[in-house]
Amino acid sequence: MKSARLHAFTQNPADIRVEDIAVPEPGPGQVRVRMLFSPVNPSDLNFVHGTYHSALQRIIWNYTPGQKQAEVYYDPARRNKCPVPPYSLGGEGVGVVEACGSGFLARRLLGKRVAIAGGPPAGCWQEYCIADAKKAVAMTDDIPDQQAAMFFINPLTAYVLIREVLRVRKGQWVLLSAAGSALGKSVVRMGQRDGFKTICVVRSSTNSDELRALGADAVIETDKQDLLAEVFRITGGQGARHALDCIGGKLADDLVQCLGLDGQLVVYGTLSGTPMQIPGRDLMMPVARISGFFLSNWLAQQSPLKLLGTLRAVKQLTRQGVFHTEVTEVFPLEQVVDAVAAASKPGRTGKVLLRLSAG
Incomplete structure (x- = not known):
């Protein structure tokens, strides 16, 4: 073969x-x-x-x-x-x-x-x-x-990040980088379905119209808009409770500054290839935190019953087109x-x- x-x-x-x-x-x-x-x-x-x-x-x-x-x-x-x-x-x-x-x-x-x-x-x-x-x-x-x-990598990652890791509730803000990716669009659809709000961070306007059509509450184009200023405006100065990043580097640093009180940034990729450089007090003062996510290790820590329920839920959402x-x-x-x-x-x-x- x-x-x-x-x-x-x-x-x-x-x-x-x-x-x-x-x-x-x-x-x-x-x-x-x-x-x-x-x-x-x-x-x-x-x-x-x-x-x-x-x-x-x-x-x-x-x-x-x-x-x-x-x-x-x-x-x-x-x-x-x-x-x-x-x-x-x-x-x-x-x-x-x-x-x-x-x-x-x-x-x-x-x-x-x-x-x-x-x-x-x-x-x-x-x-x-x-x-x-x-x-x-x-x-x-x-x-x-x-x-x-x-079926597995992007849908399962999106579902676990939102439902199990961040445990996003209705009405809360989720700030996500690389929002034009397959996973980013899935998170936007989940927001529309579950009632949480999404701020989509993209490099340019290429995906902006599609993201808005999918139901993104806000789109920030970093080639012509200031990320921090826009998040301040969109959230009424409160910042986002949750953030997802697969880019790393300077963008991840900026996302931390956009977190609100007790906010959390989850890192699930490093596409930029450059490390984060985050002042410690950017985490201390808002009592914010950063955590990493690697799907294989998360799955390995779950019980068979938990895995079965998770896969059934992802399959159902796939059938509904949420992860298209x-x-x-x-x-x-x-x-x-x-x-x-x-x-x-x-x-x-x-x-x-x-x-x-x-x-």
């Missing part, structure tokens, strides 16, 4: 190779999925660049005096190792279960169309993928293939390098998908 593989961390997506490898066999509790579509997400590039691996080297449980660890783990119990190349790429996708290993969960998915959460070393950018049955969700007929391919994402380009697997380049264009809107098989 064909698989998009990486043999070493790189800054050059052209180093991704489509190779022929053996069709894998599912083990206990696993399913083999004939893949249909998989998106190109920013998180996929972190596995290309080695961003996760290098970040985990800085974490206390991976610390070794005087040296960097070759093996690093997502968790202090050292059960979930961060993979290193060579491996197959792709963090999520949709396909049809054609084989299963032992176990009730795996057998009940046989023949069904499922959304799966994958990721290296056995990623989704290949014709067949092995997935843990616990990370596969059967899709109903009213969820199209291309939307099902994007525009697809702007679809590439065959053989053109994976072109797909990554298209997805990496600054200011792009909509998702790039890989088509992984004909049926």
Whole structure:
């Protein structure tokens, strides 16, 4: 079968190779999925660049005096190792279960169309993928293939951030950067549905009209508007109770200044590649706080019952169109390098998908 593989961390997506490898066999509790579509997400590039691996080297449980660890783990119990190349790429996708290993969960998915959460070393950018049955969700007929391919990463992150991490209540303000992204638009739709208010921060006017049409309460274009002044005006000088940021750097610094009393900024990405530099008293005086969010580690800390309820809720909202994402380009697997380049264009809107098989 064909698989998009990486043999070493790189800054050059052209180093991704489509190779022929053996069709894998599912083990206990696993399913083999004939893949249909998989998106190109920013998180996929972190596995290309080695961003996760290098970040985990800085974490206390991976610390070794005087040296960097070759093996690093997502968790202090050292059960979930961060993979290193060579491996197959792709963090999520949709396909049809054609084989299963032992176990009730795996057998009940046989023949069904499922959304799966994958990721290296056995990623989704290949014709067949092995997935843990616990990370596969059967899709109903009213969820199209291309939307099902994007079921996990952005919808689940948006839902968990709003409902579980920030616990946003009706009438509260949520300030979000990169608001023109798929996740940003999902948060806007959730605000319309649940009654909280959104302030969308964008670099330019490219997505402003669409965000307003979706129900954004305010849009701030940082290329021509002052962020702090606008948030002051919009909130009547009170600031925002909640903020979400996936950019980092100077913008994250400014978002902290926009927080109100007891406000919270959640960092879930670092697209700018530059660190935050926040004066301590910007947090002390408003009793504000910053927290980080990494979906895989959040999921690993939840009970099976909690995970089941969360996935059911995300599936229901997906069926209602809350997490709908525009697809702007679809590439065959053989053109994976072109797909990554298209997805990496600054200011792009909509998702790039890989088509992984004909049926």
